[in-house]
Amino acid sequence: MKNRIFGLENEYGLIFSPNGKVYLPMEKILGYIFEGLIPNSWPSNAFLVNGARFYQDTGCHPEYSTPECDNVFDLVVHDKAGERLLESCLPIAEKRLKEEGLSGEIYIFKNNTDSMGNTYGCHENYLMRRDLDFWKVTEQLIPFFVTRQIYSGSGKVLKVSGKSHYFISQRAQHIHEKTSSSTTSSRSIINTRDEPHADAEKYRRLHIIVGDSNMSEYATYLKVGTTALVLSMIEEGFNVVGLELEDPVKAMREISRDLTMKKRVRLEGGKEMTAIEIQRIYLEKAKEYVASEDEDEVSYDILERWEYVLNELEEDPNRLSRELDWVIKKELIGSYMERKGCGWDDARVAMMDLQYHDVNQNRGLYSLLCRQDMVERIATEEDIQRAIQTPPQTTRAKVRGDFIRFAKEKNRSYTVDWTYLKLNGYWEETILCMDPFCSANQRVKELIAAAAPPK
Template sequence: MQQRIFGLENEYGLIFSPNGKIYLPMEKVLGYIFEGLIPNSWPSNAFLVNGARFYQDTGCHPEYSTPECDNILDLVIHDKAGERLLEACLPAAEERLREEGLSGEIYIFKNNTDSLGNTYGCHENYLMRRDVDFWKVTEQLIPFFVTRQIYSGAGKVLKVSGKPQYFISQRAQHIHEKTSSSTTSSRSIINTRDEPHADAEKYRRLHIIVGDSNMSEYATYLKVGTATLVLSMIEAGFSVAGMELEDPVKAIREISRDPTLNKKVKLDDGRQMTAIEIQRVYVKRATEFLDAQAHDPVLDDVLTKWVSVLDRLEEDPMQLVHEVDWVMKKHLIQSYTEKKDCGWDDPRVFLLDLQFHDVKRTRGLYYLMENRGMAVRVVEEEAVQRAMSVPPQTTRAKVRGDFIRFARAKNRSYTVDWTYLKLNGYWEETILCMDPFSAVNRRVEELLSQVSGARMYR
């Protein structure tokens, strides 16, 4: 089976809660957060020593793009490392505010909507083969992504006609197209932007913008793992025929509005199926695919977890109270309303919804649940802490991260992007790094050796 490169981009919500009546532009708050991650680099975006990219996205959202990963567990680790890096910036950023007489707390949320109804994304990137028909692949993927929310949704309380209603997915209500090149004006299930950051004759990028940001490591693992498995089987010719939805945008919204998972959506051929039934069609084909050829053993684990999750969702979604974000949050809110004898329209319910996504581990409700053993982990915290400063060791990210670490240690100005590196000034040469699977680059090694030698003999 062909290797694959994965990446996740998470846009974070940002709030400054002042002590007193103070107005402070969010750009300034974000600037102090940037100072903690990228000294002397604000306001430009920048790459970090772990190979990841951190920058300001539209709407003053901090965005963290993981380094290139070539296995699913590494991706989960580096996604969590992004949370930890932002969390680690909070004390210094708040101190900088206090130095200016602006005391208060900064909140960073790994979610997808704000109180005004705006949305910001979690984008998934999968390197895929150029020689397969992209449009045939997308047609087969769309029903999968429409229904995947039943185990990857983050959950959201929204008011509908003045009454609170619980939705499975935060992003579903903001999707308007099947496919589109835009990520804002006409958000789609599959984004067609073709930026492979690799050899464009061999690869293209599958850019998915329909998914929610997950606090649960288990949900992230399953979200990316199942997508990888389905993409791999379609690329290998194991097609999924006859599952086209009559109206995918309508279907994704209808599924999101039904936490009982009983809603049937209409297919092109007139049949009606639930999200679980549609997912089982993909499971059956994925099983046949794995049985037919050698593959990464991780995919066996993904398939096992996928089947288990669908079985439990069918029996009773609340069985997944330790694994799936929307179920965890629903259970949390139900328990709270019963304890406080209040309705779902209570303002505290909307606050709970938001606090579930707080990345500060001593404050965020997800992490309070995790600390009590109420959230399943799939990676070790030690690995997450290491990933804050160490890039994946088997992809191009290692070349980039090591280069940045070297340049900073030598106090040298540098320019970096996904596919190139450059030391500014002496030996000013742009070195292309087009192979995302390569953790070594001979020309970069020569350059660093030259610079070190020149320093030695000055």
Template sequence: MDRVTGLETEFAVFAAPAAPIHAPGAGERAASELPDVETAANLLFRHRPAGYRSNNLFLPNGGRLYLDIGSHPEYATAECQQVRDLVAQDQAGKRLLAQMAAGAEADLASRGTAARLHLLANNTDSAGHTYGCHESYSVPRSLDEEAVLPVLTSFLVTRPVLVGSGAVLKGTGAGRDEEDAAWGLSPRAPHLGSLTSADTTGQRALINTRDEPHADAARLRRLHVTCADTTIAEPTTGLRTALTLLLLDALEAGEDFTDLIVDSPLETLGALGTSAWGQAPAPTATGARSTAIDIQEAFIERLAGFLERQGGRPFLAGAEHLVTDLAPRVISALRRQDASGIDTEIDWAIKRRLMRAHRERHPELAGDELAALRSRVDLAYHDLHPGLGLAGRLEAQGLMARLCTPGEVEEAMTRPPATRAALRGAFIQACLDKGADFSVTWESLRLDSPPTTPVDLPDPLVRANEEASRLIARVEGLRREEMRQIDLVGRGGLGAPG
């Protein structure tokens, strides 16, 4: 079936001094002046896009930005059909948040506080908490979930060998193995303790089973994958989505992957948190003594064969090379334990290259000092700050490859993809232009002042709807005297406007 997909990413936020402080006692004074995490997050949202009065924003590009539990900013992309659109939307959200952080920094500076506001697209903090990147895929209600779930979980628990973001470990090792002992493939993996769960916070699982389709529930359901590492490099994000979409197509077409079902999936996944090269054991239910690399290689080969027989898939337009070229190269790099051929495209490989370069630049460091250096590089890699984050500089130097053009990302900041999101985005933009209060969900539109009956949009692929078009025209024709601002009290901050 034609399907839509989306990403939800949680970000860590914290404020730090803008420059090193050397005067006696100055460090304590500066720290006391810095906003705590909750204050910093609220300050960030004071610099949200113009026209909104709450911290829960549906945006003209079809995406959603809000402040989640634990003072985590979260951005959810619009529904996308194509991999390139999804990657561009993901990057657009990161750029929007970086702009908000810059505004918050300027706000602090105007009040005499020299601080940097850091937004981290990572997965764990120093206290051991984890926050995630969730993927959503629309699937038909008729799909036999019980039959495909063992295949899906086996794919997901071994997927970090391809698209993990890399984890700094506390081990030291010696000699040639020193760097290997300090690195694992996935920071998220050790925090996942269940294959499925209806709870997204109390029990970390690979797949969330809460039946929340955001669409026609009689026809569609949402596959909500909650185990992904947050990725920075565009080819890594694209590869993760491309392979998962292709697997869903193959499963719906009746392709057989049952011999690849991993016998102890959570044990395999947990081992990838500390595995440097993906050699974690992944014995199958058939008794085969395989590794995570073996399982992923088999998936890739079969999916590439399925793709060749199908003659291409529309969602891979401009991104087919991720499956046919990049994925096999990652497997080859893992087997050779040499990431030099993929270290501009895959997060864990890029990060390992950076770590090795810093280690060689500072051969005198060891122990806690070396661990601190690795930690700083890791944080900088995930930092959205335009002056301190590494991604922008790596891209400018040709050391981090892109999938989308800069123009595609710029367009994605304001223009929704050609799905239901196009109707939602047009309605939101019209309301913002008029200053009209509105309420929006993923599947409905409503003008609040003057009040209208909600317009339902149960099909995520429909981009033309007469009722929605009439509502948009109604907004565009509003006169000032017809509108009044809605009192936000008691509404939980939802959709007023946004």
């Protein structure tokens, strides 16, 4: 696949269930969670030894941003590492509660909506070329993102006109515009914020806020992999024309509600097509692009999985009950409703909908299915555990991770951001890291070498 930097930002839902009548501000709970990752401190923005960023987002959500990755597999693994890191904070946070004479359970959910109807995001980042016409690229991408939810959606039980329905996507009902610079007040399919964290003359960042958070590694792999292929083919002139939607926001919501995959949405010219039909056009164009390039096995693997999923969705979506979050969850809840004789409005169904996303592996329903080998995996647990402590070895994240580890070992105060590293104190030094593809920095090597004990 074409060399590209990827990143995922997941905002997590947070709930405190007290034992007894105890009120505790959510900011305090979040503070305890931060202590689990960064002992004896309460920063609002911290980088970790694996190169990732952990911080408090708007609405008191813990947010985990993966380190820069240059291949889809690494991104899947580091996204999962974020779940494990958040899970590891729970016992420490609950212990701190007890030390203050309080008791209760803290729940962290990798999902996108709460019981009050609020939404929080999973943001995707793709480094792209600066010399392209951004607006022409986004116009070609919008129909892709509107329809991509049929394999990337994580499923949600929502009430409409007082009656509960099952939707494919959690985010679809919260998107209001095609493009916007805001990620909160006017959520859009494509965010226009231009913040590349790299050489701004060469690159810009494609910031996507329309996607769901995925528990399924398979869905994450497909979501990011197909997007990367489509972006590359458009960059290389394999354009997709004639798919502009008459009303993309309306189409997104209509597709999310249609579990049969039969709903046709209207294009600008009056033609109507299903989400699968639109996705197939992108797939065929991507095949042309890959065939023209000296592409690697990953590109062909993504194409194969993409086509397989579209074929199964067209034939019978229920066949994908090992691969796609929205199908896995629907089948799980459907089986429960059949046993209990209840409907979508049952409170236990709403609880299952939420519990599917619990990052605590002893409680989360997705984790239960993993242990029973009932879902398709991309990574091994060994891969994920390694990613908790080790950054990707082929991007700037390695430099950042090495620097943070060095500073911690030497008990030096430091400041870190995506593009710079700084040792604080009398001998202050700032090291710029503007190239996200560069996994080595001579000055960082010298610092580490100078501090090493003599042989």
